[in-house]
Amino acid sequence: MEISVLAFGIARDIIKARSVVLEVTDGESVAGVVARLKQQYDGLEKLPSVLLAVNEEYVEDSYVVSQGDELAIIPPVSGG
Numbered sequence: 405m406e407i408s409v410l411a412f413g414i415a416r417d418i419i420k421a422r423s424v425v426l427e428v429t430d431g432e433s434v435a436g437v438v439a440r441l442k443q444q445y446d447g448l449e450k451l452p453s454v455l456l457a458v459n460e461e462y463v464e465d466s467y468v469v470s471q472g473d474e475l476a477i478i479p480p481v482s483g484g
Contacts, residue, residue, distance in 0.1 A: 405430065405471040409441065413479045415454065418447040428469055434458065435465035437475060454479050 409426050411419045419441075428437055434456050442449040455478040456463055469475065 407437070407469050407471070407473045407475055409437070410474060410476040412477065413481065414451065415448065415477045415479045419445050432469055433465060434463055434467045434469060434475065437469060438465075438477070441477070451479050 405428055406425050407428055408423055409419075410423045411421065416422055426437065426441075438448075438454070438456070456465070456467075457476040457478065458467060458469065458473050460474075460476075
């Protein structure tokens with residue numbers, strides 16, 4: 405099944421795209437998806453933390469994705 409991954413801030417710079425379509429297995433958790441993305445895109449593993457949202461709702465790492473879901477990766481924001 406396929407999901408869309410949206411990347412914001414530095415995550416978008418690392419992935420070099422605002423969004424990508426990713427093939428995932430049935431029953432895969434958000435943590436599994438993020439782990440695969442960290443293997444695929446050098447630099448993501450260096451982010452100290454990220455917020456994760458599925459279909460515009462914040463979720464825990466254990467959330468199981470479904471066909472057509474939209475996973476957003478939101479890195480920490482700094483500013484002043």
